[in-house]
Amino acid sequence: MAEDESRNRRRRRGSHAPTNWWAEVRKLWNRTGTSHKRFVLAVLVIAAVFRIWAMGGAVTEDEAIGYVNYVSNGYGDVFASPPTAGHHIFHAFFARLSCQLFGVHVWSLRLPALMAGMLLLPLLYLFTRMVFNRHIAVIALCLAAVSGPMVELSALAYGFTLGWSCMLAALLAARHFVKNESSIAAFWMAAFSALAVWAAPSMAYAVGMAYLWTLMMLVASYKSTIRRRSMAWAISLIATMVFITLLYLPVIMRHGLDPLLHPPSSEDRSWAAFVNVQQDRAFDLWAYFTATAPAMLAALSAIAVGYAAYTSAKYRFLLFSLILAVVPFVLLQRSVNPPQDWAFVLPVLHIGNAIGIFLFLKVVRDKLWPALSKQNRTLIAGTAVLALFGTFSALGKPEAFQRFPEANNVAEWLVAHAATGDRVAVADPWYAPVAFQLACAHAPSGLLDGGLPETGHDCFVLVGAGHGQTPGTVMESEDMAPGTRFEPLAQWQRLELFRCTQ
Secondary structure (H helix, E strand, C coil), X not given: CHHHHHHHHHHHHHHHCCCCHHXXXXXXXXXXXXXXXXXXXXXXXXXXXXXXXXXXXXXXXHHHHHHHHCHHHCHHHHHHCCCECCEXXXXXXXXXXXXXXXXXXXXXXXXHHHHHHHHHHHHHHHXXXXXXXXXXXXXXXXXXXXXXXXXXXXCCCCCHHHHHHHHHHHHHHHHHHHHHCCHHHHHHHHHHHHHHHHHCHHHHHHHHHHHHHHHHHHHHHCCCCHHHHHHHHXXXXXXXXXXXXXXXXXXXXXXXXXXXXXXXXXXXXXXXXHHHHHHXXXXXXXXXXHCCCCHHHHHHHHHHHHHHHHHCHHHHHHHHHHHHHHHHHHHHHCCCCCHHHHCCHHHHHHHHHHHHHHHHHHHHHHHCCCCCCHHHHHHHHHHHHHHHHHHHHHCCCCCCCCECCHHHHHHHHHHHHCCCCCEEECCCCCHHHHHHHHHHCCCCCCCCCCCCCCCCCCEEEEECHHHCCCHHHHHHHCCCCCCCEEEEEEECCCCEEEEEEC
């Protein structure tokens, strides 16, 4: 039985068996050749370059809302405000800390997501290597390093990358728990799972995947001790729920459970509406994942994942646990989240792609190129992945998030021309991006306070004609008396600036 073989392996290893994570990592480090280490380091450097380059993009509305409504208001609002599309609590905490340390900038707001986006790469490598092998781990690392959505979300001020990092840490803890029946690993699995949900509520699906995968691995590997191990697994799952409750306790105390269980949404949650839109939402998800990759690469990727599930029981368990954690709850909620909420599946898919590529190259060696060693196969596959997906995917520009570059132009103009006491009327969706860029530019205070300015001061109106706005409707939305004359002052691609005169 698998349990007897595992016991015999531990007996043969004796005192040399790793007793904790760090011992396992040190063992892997000592067993890794210099050329392998250098290649992994080069991949991480390439990943950092892509992500830092992507940070130069204009701010999105949700990023700006996150800063204006939560990050700028203090830690109390950060911890006690319900999570929204622009407010991921764990990320908002680090974002406020970053802005306090480095000042208010687009890059400082995004810095925590960037650091988490880089941290998840070695975590993905370690998990894949410990569960599969180092060659598959390197290929998976190369795929994640230049994955378009992963690069984009690592360069935006959201909590997704923090959630992914916590998910992979939880999976590493789960793997250690399965192998060693460690209560400490079970604790850390619960702790990291709770932090993942705190980083982004949609990570609850990932937590379900991690626990189902752990249970499947336990059932497949052990027989005589399965009852005891399952009990420890259940205790860890209960601990996760307790930790999540504690992390969201400030929100619950201020707003109750309803904002967490039923987030505000204008979406129709009826079964008829779900049936009508679920196919479109599934297509949106597929389009987001493959928008920056040629159709042929996307098709080959899907084939590789299917072949990996067919050949590897460990990966099959991971894929099945993902499906079981997602499908029932989507049906119960009668709602499919936006594509970025599902991006946590990308590391799982990249592992499957890596397994498929590795096995394909094994066939190439057996049939066509007997001298092709594992090390050379890994180098060839990793380099090809970096070149192909780096060109088509990481350098592409997914359009899941609308950008507002004109908000920076507005802020620069107002800093140069507006004075304290002036007022600016601006309506959504431009309000938050303009307010954020004004904070970055240290503009005169009170420009967006609302109301008409005092005598002797100017009233400016920002109009987004593409959103159906006119100077009069913008002023009405800001509870200002409509002006009688509007003098055009400046124009950008999607915005016009007027001075209002009564």
